[in-house]
Amino acid sequence: MSENKKPILGFVHKLPRASAPGNSGKTHCPLCMRLFKAPRLLPCLHTVCTTCLEKLEPFSVVDIRGADSDTSSEGSVSQEHKPQSLQRQIGILCPVCDAQVDLPMGGVKALTIDHLALNDVMLESLRGEGQGLVCDLCSDRQVEKRCQTCRANLCQFCCQAHRRQKKTTYHTMVDLKDLKGYSRVGKPILCSSHPAEELRLFCELCDRPVCRDCIVGDHREHPYDFTSNVIHKYGNSVRELLKSTQPHMEALEEALTQITELNCTLQARVEAVAADVRAFSEGYIKAIEEHRDKLLKQLEDIRVQKENSLQLQKAQVEQLLADLHTGVEFTEHLLTSGSDLEILITKGVVVERLRKLNRVEYSTRPGINDRICFSPREKAGQCHGYEVYGTINTKEVDPAKCVLQGEDLHRAREKQTASFTLFCKDTAGESMGRGGDNIHVTVVPKDKKDSPVRTVIQDNKDGTYCVSYTPKEPGIYTVWVCVKEQHVQVGT
Ligand SMILES: [Zn+2]
Ligand SMILES: [Zn+2]
Ligand SMILES: [Zn+2]
Ligand SMILES: [Zn+2]
Ligand SMILES: [Zn+2]
Ligand SMILES: [Zn+2]
Incomplete structure (x- = not known):
């Protein structure tokens, strides 16, 4: 394995002219609205400062049994002596998209650092004439230049010291102003386990970048390669x-x-x-x-x-x-x-x-009556194509004047439909001329009064009603017709 010298993720790439600098990345935390501080990448790919995430109220807390505390193979008595260790998995809500994020066991600090956002923050700071950025060496004075060789931001004083020292005198120094418009500053990313070492290798077994010390330590004998070699894959x-x-x-x-x-x-x-x-x-x-x-x-x-x-x-x-x-x-x-x-x-x-x-003939009663009624449910034909209801009637049915007619009133054959007609009339004996009156018909065998025959009443809407029934057995039947709950005499 040999380290490929050609930079894959370039050190300082010039931005294409079309895209304005500053739009290339995210630099501000959605929670504190300030430049990111130690930004962490959530599984939903939103980025938030570490401290801001730590301040979030837990959305859910689930107790999970630690893997080492599985005592199921032991007796129940010994379980009491060795209480199971409970680990708590804390869930938070992403402040941007509200997605639930179950934090890893290590908490917020175990989430991946968003190095891209860090880089954008750095660029943003550089563009603002290095405002707020302090010298990487003395951590005191404001940054003036950047040493491309050390990849460090230096103040005016440390810059001069850099030039004077033999070891660093030929390092490439760039004015901060000249860095504006670049998309990457390429700050080295250091190993969290070995802070002096840069992450330049990739452990293929653990599927993550590692440093030189890792390879001889925790990742001993793990297959690895230079990041520049595996980045293509x-x-x-x-x-x-x-x-x-x-x-x-x-x-x-x-x-x-x-x-x-x-x-x-x-x-x-x-x-x-x-x-x-x-x-x-x-x-x-x-x-x-x-x-x-x-x-x-x-x-x-x-x-x-x-x-x-x-x-x-x-x-x-x-x-x-x-x-x-x-x-x-x-x-x-x-x-x-x-x-x-x-x-x-x-x-x-x-x-x-x-x-x-x-x-001289005269009547002691008024020649007319005040019988006028309104039947709201009665069909009244059409008006502009709409069905309308409600009619005014001056006639009132008089059961004493109603008449029944029909051959089958007196004779009916077994299993043949018999029918007769009811003529509803008013007190003056005139036909009602309309339907809708309350009619009840009962047909019963003379010797079996408790088993009436089913009847069908058809309202002819002109004051007449056709009544039909089908007797099941031969015999004598009694026909009862009621109008307004009064019996109608069977005419001859
Ligand atoms: Zn923040
Ligand atoms: Zn989110
Ligand atoms: Zn300094
Ligand atoms: Zn240097
Ligand atoms: Zn390491
Ligand atoms: Zn490994």
Whole structure:
């Protein structure tokens, strides 16, 4: 194995002109809004400062039995002597996307450091004329230059010292201002176990970068290679994975477009249907209002007609009464005050008049009634294409005037449908002319009163009802027909 000298992840790459510096990476913590400090990468690929993560309230705490505390092979008695050690797995919520992150056993500090973000923070600081950056050597004064060889930021004073010392006098020093516009500063990443060593090797067994000391320590005899040698392999596999991930984004973008489009068409559809509903309802309301006005007009006509009729009857009764008054008064006066001769002379006219008046026919009851009712459920035909309901009726069914007719009232054959007709009439004996009355029919065998035959009543909507029944056995049947819960006599 030999270290490939060609830099793969370059030391200082010039940014392409198109992309403005500063947009290339994330530099600010979403929680504290300041430049990242020791940024950690969460599994959802969001980056947060270590201290900010540590301040987060645990979202969930799960007790997990430590692997070394499995005492199931031992007896239950000894378990009491050796209590199981419980480890706590703490879950937090990503402050950016709310995803639940189960922290590794080591806690926040065991999460991967986001070196990319660290680099971006460094660049951001450099671009701001090194504001806030202190010298890597004296950790005191403000940074002026960067030694590309040591990869260290130096203050003016340490810079001069660098130049004077023999060992470092030929190191390449770059003015901080000149570093602006570069995408990488390439600060060395050091081993967490061996802070003096840079991570330049990759342990293939443990699948992570290691340092020279690691290889002779914990990773002894593990297969390893220089990072520069394995980056092609691993970089390519990541690139492949990225390539297979991108189509999902396209598909999702497409789905999003479709969802947005469907949302638009949905709104349009809802509005169209709402307009239909409104148009229908307005039409229906108009139809009902028109029907209402028609009904009220009809009611007014009935009132006028009945009033006229009453007025006429009243006038006739008053006239007859006045005539009778005249006749009675005259006759009484004649009989009490008239002489015999006067009575005999006038008798002819008086008798003629009184007889005529006595012959006049009159009714002591009003010639009309106040029977007007509204049947809200009765179909009233169509109005502007809408079915409307509600009719005004001046007739009331009179069970005493209702009539039953039909051959099968008196005869019915076994297992053959028999039928007869009910004619509903009002008090005046006139046909109701409409349906909807409350009809009940019972057909029972004369000798088996507790087993009635099923009947079918068909409302002909004209005041007649067709009743049919099918007797199961020969015999005599009794037919009961009720209108408004009163029996109707069986006509002959
Ligand atoms: Zn922070
Ligand atoms: Zn997240
Ligand atoms: Zn210094
Ligand atoms: Zn140097
Ligand atoms: Zn190490
Ligand atoms: Zn290893």
